[in-house]
Amino acid sequence: MESKPVYIYPISPTELHEQYIAKVDSSVERILKKLSQEKEEEEQLLTVEETLKFLKCSKQALWNWRKNGILPSYRLGNRVYYKKSDIFNKLIKQE
Structure with a gap:
C-alpha cells in the first residue's frame, strides 16, 4: 500500500x-x-382536451365544474384554459 x-x-x-x-x-x-x-x-395552462385527459372526466363534468365555479378557467380569445396549480389545489382541498 x-x-x-x-x-x-x-x-x-x-x-x-x-x-x-x-x-x-x-x-x-x-x-x-x-x-x-x-x-x-x-403554472402551466392546460387546454380543455389536456384537462380532460389529466382529470379523466367527461366534457360535461368539466363544463359543469366551470359553470358552478368549482374549477376556475381562463379565456384567451376563444379558447378556454385551466391552470394546473388550480386543479391540484382543488383536488387536495376537495371542497
Whole structure:
C-alpha cells in the first residue's frame, strides 16, 4: 500500500467561514432553482382536451365544474384554459 503525503494549508477562521458560506449559498441557489422550475410546471395552462385527459372526466363534468365555479378557467380569445396549480389545489382541498 502506497502512502500519500498530506498537505496542511494554514487557513484563517475568516477564510474558512467564507468558504463555508459560499458552499451554503450554492446549495441554496440550487434548491431555489429546482423549486422555481417545479412552480413553473404547476403554472402551466392546460387546454380543455389536456384537462380532460389529466382529470379523466367527461366534457360535461368539466363544463359543469366551470359553470358552478368549482374549477376556475381562463379565456384567451376563444379558447378556454385551466391552470394546473388550480386543479391540484382543488383536488387536495376537495371542497
